[in-house]
Amino acid sequence: MCHYPVLLNDERTANLFPPDAIARARQFMSDNSSGLGAYSHSMGLPSIREEVAAFLAARDGHPASPENIFLTDGASTGIQRIMTLMIRNERDGIMTPIPQYPLYSASIALLGGRQVGYFLDEQHNWGLTVEELQRSLTQARNSGVNVRALVVINPNNPTGGILTEQNMRDIVDFCAKEHLVLLADEVYQENVYRPDARFISFKKVLRDMGPQYDGFELASFHSISKGFLGECGYRGGITELVGFDASVKAEAYKLASLGLCSNVAGQLMVSLMVNPPKPGDPSYALYVKERDNILASLKRRATKLVAALNKLEGFSCNEADGAMYTFPQVRLPEKAVAAAHAAHKQPDTFYCLQLLENTGICVVPGSGFGQVDGTYHFRTTFLPPEDEIDQVVERMAAFHSRFMLEYK
């Protein structure tokens, strides 16, 4: 029983929302007469996949097709589904960065495949080198792993790093040469803070490289949960499949059909992200103001947090160029490492739990993301409200001094 049309035609609604929002709702109901309460196409509502395709084409300067786009319950579902397609048996391997977002390691373990880690270079602002990709791939192949795909997270979770365009071209060439599918996790594409950096999609880089790469297989992921929307509870995600054979897309469609469809309210939120108010619309000024305020505030918080962390004894923290995180390294005294082992805990977990218990501040131990053996990190966000960041930083500093005093 859908009551939206009644509300949309009620003059009291017109008093409550700006006219472009009401026009947008009318257009949605005209394109999708069943509203939010009915199952959609398993790939997502066609009208919204059209909007996503238009957004991708405008972003990249290259065509995109609604037939290659899947709307999913958050990017997580899309990523798990592509991993399901990639991993056939226990010899199939997926290359992931170290550190990495644990969805990847967990999905690979669940599907019974092999995680093939490549290290990001902490000394060089968490950079990604083709030499390290080659080292990792060769080692995996030599031990009998059938490496099928490479995961790149850009901007990066948890490090906050952003790739250069030349680096991205080298990665595409590496995948082409080694016959790897490229899985591009680009959910932080709006979260770029370094003045001389900008987000470029792998789709754009690939298509800019010309028609000799037409057969290249790329899956890219986007989300409503990051950027400046942060509407993560609605679970809206986008997967674009580029260059895949029709039979592979058919299998992806079958996997999507198993759960019938992603939630339609989340799909609508995707529509609002990819097709926001335009210049001239009544809501445009407010939209721009809120967007710019949120992104500027995130940037200020990132700068403040990194500067504060770098002042702490034993800490080193790269700049947060993008995403929503920093991944500082903390050199723990030997006595702290010994105390952690005595408590049957990883040293980074030991440190993070003490921080939580003493300050109420929750950060995530680096061992959950992966790190070079013998180094200790944690991931922290700069999402706390700006007026609380100073206090967060102060409490962390006070705790850290006491911790170092106790274990030095």
Add this chain to the structure above:
Amino acid sequence: MCHYPVLLNDERTANLFPPDAIARARQFMSDNSSGLGAYSHSMGLPSIREEVAAFLAARDGHPASPENIFLTDGASTGIQRIMTLMIRNERDGIMTPIPQYPLYSASIALLGGRQVGYFLDEQHNWGLTVEELQRSLTQARNSGVNVRALVVINPNNPTGGILTEQNMRDIVDFCAKEHLVLLADEVYQENVYRPDARFISFKKVLRDMGPQYDGFELASFHSISKGFLGECGYRGGITELVGFDASVKAEAYKLASLGLCSNVAGQLMVSLMVNPPKPGDPSYALYVKERDNILASLKRRATKLVAALNKLEGFSCNEADGAMYTFPQVRLPEKAVAAAHAAHKQPDTFYCLQLLENTGICVVPGSGFGQVDGTYHFRTTFLPPEDEIDQVVERMAAFHSRFMLEYK
């Protein structure tokens, strides 16, 4: 950026919605200050799991705990997750009815397990007998399958059948004796049309059977997509785990965490389903009227459709006691079967495609659900609007006459 509180405190909103709806929204925001836009606990919002537990306790007359309840993106996600826990390797088997809802066969195939079918008895109103369960189990075990769980769909999709309480007790005893986990798909629990039938949950039957069954493992599934709400686009589902070891629940929680959380709007819809307007609330009369109208209309449509189908030459169709479907058998002439094979199609698919092409009416071939070899069925719903059902029935009858004339 959450604007709900602003709207909730705007007097123009008060003109647009009844006071109990506004009070409900205020309560939700008070329990869950992050609203719909933030991630929830991976098992679902605690306040809503409390409401679900209260609903289950009132329904069954036995306690339920929010700690055993998972809110999921539709029941489908919950079912797939439990199947993931059950199937470890290619020798693990899951018993499913034949016919069955294809989510089960597809999930089992995807997870690499074995589907162990037991036949429902079409001659006896699609009944489920323990003798057939035993035959199927013994045969599977004799061929080396490690049978782990039994799926029961009640009320049944696609047959429309409803189990008796005695039958359910026998099924529980069978599972207890054979050490099988019982997976109870109870998403059609509100859809009961036969006057002398009523829905009883397996949880109630199990707990009524006494404390000697305390160790029995039952997973039951419910949904906002059926009943009289039918809000399937919101993807809201409930899984209750009964009698499982804490370590199994921990694994289920881990699987839920992989996708962070189910969509929060769908969780809120679950809250509205399990905790509807109460007598005395301003919305109660309208709620009761809409609920009763929808269920009464579904019942009239079911009766009309089954009667009409049974008048067609070669058709036999059991009463639709519950759910939203009937699964008529159609005896196809030999010439039609031969024409189907010549066209490389299953005979039931051949018939359904001809029906679709000639009338625009879409039904689902029985071969997708499973059926006794050499019999042909299709699943049809009685969901078309009541004023269109007569026309649907007329067009089907006219098509069927022409089809029989052509192939007899």
